[in-house]
Amino acid sequence: xxxxxxxxxxxxxxxxxxxxxxxxxxILSKDEKTAGQFREAFCRQYKLLAPFSKTDTVAVPxxxxxxxxxxxxxxxxLSCTEVCLGSKRAEHTAATGHAFYLESRNRFVFCEKCVDxxxxxxxxxxxxxxxxxxxxxxxxxxxEDSVSEVYVKNNAYKNPCAIRGARGVxxxxxxxxxxxxxxAMLHDPSLTAYFLGGGxxxxxxxxxxxxxxxxxxxxxxxxxxxxxxxxSAAVLLHHGWQKSKEMRGYRQQxxxxxxxxxxxxxxxxxxxxxxxxxxxxxxxxHQMFYGELRSSVMCHxxxxxxxxxxxxxDLSLDVQQQHKKRKLGRSTSSTTGTLLGCLxxxxxxxxxxxxxxxxxxxxxxxxxxxxxxxxxRKLPVMLCMQLKRYGHSSNSSxxxxxxxxxxxxxxxxxxxxxxxxxxxxMSNYMYDLSTVIVHQGTMDxxxxxxxxxxxxxxxxxxxxxxxxxxxxxxxxxxDAYLLFYSARHLRAxxxxx
Numbered sequence: 276x277x278x279x280x281x282x283x284x285x286x287x288x289x290x291x292x293x294x295x296x297x298x299x300x301x302i303l304s305k306d307e308k309t310a311g312q313f314r315e316a317f318c319r320q321y322k323l324l325a326p327f328s329k330t331d332t333v334a335v336p337x338x339x340x341x342x343x344x345x346x347x348x349x350x351x352x353l354s355c356t357e358v359c360l361g362s363k364r365a366e367h368t369a370a371t372g373h374a375f376y377l378e379s380r381n382r383f384v385f386c387e388k389c390v391d392x393x394x395x396x397x398x399x400x401x402x403x404x405x406x407x408x409x410x411x412x413x414x415x416x417x418x419e420d421s422v423s424e425v426y427v428k429n430n431a432y433k434n435p436c437a438i439r440g441a442r443g444v445x446x447x448x449x450x451x452x453x454x455x456x457x458x459a460m461l462h463d464p465s466l467t468a469y470f471l472g473g474g475x476x477x478x479x480x481x482x483x484x485x486x487x488x489x490x491x492x493x494x495x496x497x498x499x500x501x502x503x504x505x506x507s508a509a510v511l512l513h514h515g516w517q518k519s520k521e522m523r524g525y526r527q528q529x530x531x532x533x534x535x536x537x538x539x540x541x542x543x544x545x546x547x548x549x550x551x552x553x554x555x556x557x558x559x560x561h562q563m564f565y566g567e568l569r570s571s572v573m574c575h576x577x578x579x580x581x582x583x584x585x586x587x588x589d590l591s592l593d594v595q596q597q598h599k600k601r602k603l604g605r606s607t608s609s610t611t612g613t614l615l616g617c618l619x620x621x622x623x624x625x626x627x628x629x630x631x632x633x634x635x636x637x638x639x640x641x642x643x644x645x646x647x648x649x650x651x652r653k654l655p656v657m658l659c660m661q662l663k664r665y666g667h668s669s670n671s672s673x674x675x676x677x678x679x680x681x682x683x684x685x686x687x688x689x690x691x692x693x694x695x696x697x698x699x700x701m702s703n704y705m706y707d708l709s710t711v712i713v714h715q716g717t718m719d720x721x722x723x724x725x726x727x728x729x730x731x732x733x734x735x736x737x738x739x740x741x742x743x744x745x746x747x748x749x750x751x752x753x754d755a756y757l758l759f760y761s762a763r764h765l766r767a768x769x770x771x772x
Contacts, residue, residue, distance in 0.1 A: 295393030295395030295398070296386050296388075296393045298374055298388045299375070299393060303395075314401060317377070318401050320351050320353060320377045321377065323351075324351065324377065324382050348380045351376060351377045351378075351379065352367065352371075352373050352375070352376055357371075368388070374386055374387045374388045392741065392742075441462070441735050442505055443739055443740035444458065444507075444508055445505050445507050446739040446740065447512060447525075449526060449527050449528075451723040451739055452527070452723050453511070453528075454725075454739050455723040455737070455757075456530055456534050456537065457508060458727050458737040459534075459725060459759045460490075461494065462709065463761065465656060465765070466494070466563070467494060470490065470494035470495070471495065471498060474559060475488065475490075475491050475545070480544075484513075484517040484518060485514065486518065486537065487541050488514075490537075490541065505740035515540075518540060519536060527719075527721070530723050530757060531589070531756070534659060538564045538588050542561055542564075542565070562655070562656060563655060563656045564588055564656075564659075565587065565655055566587045566588075567652040568587045568650070569651075569652040569692050570583045570584075571647065571649075571650070572627070572645050572647050573645060573647075573648075574635040574643050575646065576635065576638055576644070579636075579637045588655075589659035590651075590659070590660045591661045592614070592660055592662055594612055594617060594663060594675060594677070595663075595675060612678075612679045613680040613681070614662075614679060614681040614758065615682070615685070618689075618690050621649060622648065622649055622650050622651075622689075622690045624647065625646060626644070627644070627645050627647055651687065651690050654704070654706075655762075656765065657762075658761075658762075660757070662757075664756060665718060673718055674717055676754060677754065678752070678754050679754070681755060682708070683708045684705060684707050685708075685760060686701065703762075706762055706763065707728075708759070709728050709760065710728070710757075710758075711725065711726040711753055711755045712725045712755065712758075713725070724737060724739070725738075734746065734749075
């Protein structure tokens with residue numbers, strides 16, 4: 276492939292995103308000497324910081340919760356040797372005029388005048404293997420093929436100064452599982468209205484270590500106009516430790532298990548909630564997160580069907596089921612699994628194994644061949660679907676990687692219990708994708724991050740305290756672990772017959 280020489284000027288013509296922000300532009304476009312000194316300072320500081328450095332191990336007293344500064348990222352000034360916490364950046368900038376810092380965890384550039392992380396393709400080039408520019412005719416240039424030029428032109432975007440967007444959640448030491456689940460909740464309008472509207476009264480609540488009170492505190496901080504930094508969920512984390520020994524301590528947890536734990540605790544903290552499965556619960560969180568499954572078992576001899584109903588907080592879908600069917604020749608679908616295929620498998624009838632023979636009452640309580648089918652009897656407002664990626668055998672456990680196609684919207688009507696020949700309002704069954712949670716790593720270790728849809732249908736990548744604009748194509752390419760879909764229309768709860 277032939278190479279062409281792309282100057283900084285030509286790239287500026289190719290896209291509006293010539294520099295990370297107007298403040299950086301004033302330095303990099305001033306003169307070659309000033310720009311060169313800044314680039315050298317960036318390279319020097321970038322190499323000094325270990326990539327993706329882990330936080331220091333700090334003993335936290337069991338008698339209470341205290342702020343641990345080493346769990347927070349440091350900011351290294353690119354104009355001097357100052358190293359400070361985020362809370363001290365503004366003070367240093369005001370005293371020195373130095374506006375640019377390198378964040379210690381991921382080596383991202385932060386502009387204090389914008390009060391935001393910025394991306395600059397010039398500095399990004401310096402992260403590469405060579406990290407060098409050549410000077411020709413007084414201009415800095417690098418070798419660039421034409422394909423890359425087209426990519427820059429089509430994918431670069433302008434990031435106006437001082438734009439405020441969504442906010443991240445601090446990672447307090449392997450708590451990315453909590454941060455990703457919170458991002459799924461913090462952008463939901465129903466949950467926001469509940470917590471900000473006093474749905475849970477934190478002033479009169481008498482529950483010790485109440486997780487609903489702690490969650491309300493996170494919602495209030497997240498929606499506060501007084502702060503622009505990422506929010507802390509330290510109190511929520513600490514209360515969770517008090518409620519569950521399995522969740523206790525700075526160790527990696529499963530995001531799906533934390534979601535189930537948090538939803539159950541929110542439900543339990545609501546006045547007037549019902550714990551018994553035999554009685555309906557009309558509390559806010561039960562309506563929000565809990566649906567109901569119907570399990571139907573049909574005797575092959577007499578045709579009698581027995582139905583049982585159980586609550587559900589999510590749907591756990593076997594991502595390997597379609598693969599197994601293809602191997603047995605029972606499916607003609609493509610090699611890529613789909614969410615709809617997983618839902619079809621989840622709600623399809625299956626024969627009961629011989630060792631779990633069904634004893635039919637109509638056939639004299641004798642063991643008979645039978646089939647079982649699961650269907651959704653009631654849908655929640657926020658529907659969580661887990662793509663089960665962890666396989667367990669007698670000898671080992673492993674994570675099952677591979678992409679599962681999932682849509683931006685899904686019609687849940689085919690997977691629900693409905694009466695034949697009755698008119699159906701399709702809008703009651705339409706769900707829109709709101710959050711995608713991804714696990715990157717192995718069975719024993721890794722990192723969670725979330726893609727979340729904002730009110731204006733823009734998508735953002737929430738990676739702990741870092742917030743990055745994302746495109747729909749990027750979202751749909753992810754190897755999802757948890758998918759959150761929200762009901763397109765809310766409907767009044769009707770009595771069950």
